[in-house]
Amino acid sequence: MTSELTTRDPDAAPAYSGLDPDRPARAVVVGAGGMGRWWAQVVQSSEVAELVGIADLDPDLPATAIDHAGADPARVAVGSDGVQLAEEVGADILINSTVPVAHRPVTIASLRAGIPVLGEKPVTETLPEALTLVAHSEVTGVPFMVSQSRRFFRQVRQLREFTRAHGPNVITSVFFSMFADVSGYRKAERHPELRDIGIHNFDAVRYVLGVDPVAVTAREIHPSNSTYDQNATVTAIFEMDDDSLFTYNGSWDIRGLETLWNGEWRIGLQNGSATWDGIGRPVFGTADAEETTHLQAEVAADDDVEPDQIDASLIEFVSALREGRTPLTAVRSNVLSFAMVEAASLAAETGERVVVDELLQEALTQAIAMETDPDARAVLESWGSVREALAD
Numbered sequence: 431m432t433s434e435l436t437t438r439d440p441d442a443a444p445a446y447s448g449l450d451p452d453r454p455a456r457a458v459v460v461g462a463g464g465m466g467r468w469w470a471q472v473v474q475s476s477e478v479a480e481l482v483g484i485a486d487l488d489p490d491l492p493a494t495a496i497d498h499a500g501a502d503p504a505r506v507a508v509g510s511d512g513v514q515l516a517e518e519v520g521a522d523i524l525i526n527s528t529v530p531v532a533h534r535p536v537t538i539a540s541l542r543a544g545i546p547v548l549g550e551k552p553v554t555e556t557l558p559e560a561l562t563l564v565a566h567s568e569v570t571g572v573p574f575m576v577s578q579s580r581r582f583f584r585q586v587r588q589l590r591e592f593t594r595a596h597g598p599n600v601i602t603s604v605f606f607s608m609f610a611d612v613s614g615y616r617k618a619e620r621h622p623e624l625r626d627i628g629i630h631n632f633d634a635v636r637y638v639l640g641v642d643p644v645a646v647t648a649r650e651i652h653p654s655n656s657t658y659d660q661n662a663t664v665t666a667i668f669e670m671d672d673d674s675l676f677t678y679n680g681s682w683d684i685r686g687l688e689t690l691w692n693g694e695w696r697i698g699l700q701n702g703s704a705t706w707d708g709i710g711r712p713v714f715g716t717a718d719a720e721e722t723t724h725l726q727a728e729v730a731a732d733d734d735v736e737p738d739q740i741d742a743s744l745i746e747f748v749s750a751l752r753e754g755r756t757p758l759t760a761v762r763s764n765v766l767s768f769a770m771v772e773a774a775s776l777a778a779e780t781g782e783r784v785v786v787d788e789l790l791q792e793a794l795t796q797a798i799a800m801e802t803d804p805d806a807r808a809v810l811e812s813w814g815s816v817r818e819a820l821a822d
């Protein structure tokens with residue numbers, strides 16, 4: 431498989447030939463931990479996909495996930511090597527819900543096998559690795575979408591519409607606060623709040639405000655009650671590319687008055703403000719009382735039942751494959767959300783203001799140095815400005 435890719439003619443037609451729109455996509459879920467169980471359940475109940483396999487390094491977990499999903503064990507293959515399993519059962523898509531350190535190897539193997547990947551956040555472990563994944567998706571021609579499930583909340587869409595109509599942006603803040611008695615890979619993870627929760631909010635803020643990051647300053651602390659090995663309480667100030675500010679406060683070390691998973695939002699615009707408690711309807715305010723009443727009435731009336739979270743991620747991915755279009759959170763567009771995590775992490779470590787473009791260019795140098803596939807490396811070497819390459 432490896433030699434086949436490395437000798438592949440870069441001018442050859444993409445390995446991926448599309449998805450049959452007339453039947454559900456055959457899906458293999460790789461990584462059957464907490465998130466993999468949820469994915470298995472969502473695929474099992476989906477009209478756009480069919481659960482045909484589950485893999486995990488732990489041999490007991492696939493059966494548990496099948497049971498949890500209410501699937502028929504006779505119809506779902508199991509294994510430990512997810513890509514091998516996906517090839518054996520003729521999967522159309524691979525859902526990568528492994529731990530972050532496994533995201534890159536599993537994704538690359540799947541792309542090389544010609545199987546599109548819907549991967550969990552964060553895209554991978556480091557920014558250079560993330561850039562290599564963009565290159566691998568380009569070289570193979572096989573789609574790779576990072577599931578940023580929070581984008582698909584109706585309220586996020588409503589906030590985006592309000593923001594577009596009442597900008598320019600001035601300052602936005604999101605506050606996430608919970609307590610976790612942590613276990614598993616997150617216990618020793620570096621910058622666990624930013625990588626686990628911050629990434630969701632950063633991606634949603636880019637989408638809602640229609641802006642990208644320029645620079646960040648950040649601080650982290652390690653309160654005495656924290657169950658995390660690393661700092662899980664962070665505050666960050668981002669400067670965005672429309673000269674607005676975004677401030678983020680996140681903590682896994684606070685008891686009482688916990689926020690919801692989406693955090694609490696306040697969006698400040700030149701011509702209006704919005705607040706969101708993370709689950710209910712957003713609250714809008716403008717200088718015009720009549721307009722405000724009208725906007726709130728519109729939001730109150732917008733109550734059609736619609737899929738959200740990973741149900742919506744799956745629909746977006748399968749729809750994009752069927753229609754031959756780029757999915758909403760394809761890896762190329764996701765890198766800047768992950769860059770916000772990595773820039774804030776570095777800012778917290780150094781105490782310095784981190785300029786995102788400088789970080790991206792350093793990441794490119796490291797990506798070129800680490801990439802062993804000549805075609806993927808050639809893609810990276812062809813980039814001048816990473817920001818421009820990501821925008822293509």
Ligand SMILES: NC(=O)c1ccc[n+]([C@@H]2O[C@H](COP(=O)([O-])OP(=O)(O)OC[C@H]3O[C@@H](n4cnc5c(N)ncnc54)[C@H](O)[C@@H]3O)[C@@H](O)[C@H]2O)c1
Binds near residue numbers: 485527
């Ligand atoms: N979108 C969300 O709301 C959301 C919520 C929770 C977790 N997540 C993401 O999902 C991912 C998994 O998180 P989790 O909480 O389920 O972790 P987890 O530790 O419960 O499960 C991960 C599983 O992956 C398996 N695994 C590791 N390497 C593998 C490999 N190479 N092949 C097959 N299996 C492998 C492990 O054995 C483990 O069972 C993370 O990236 C996390 O950020 C997303």
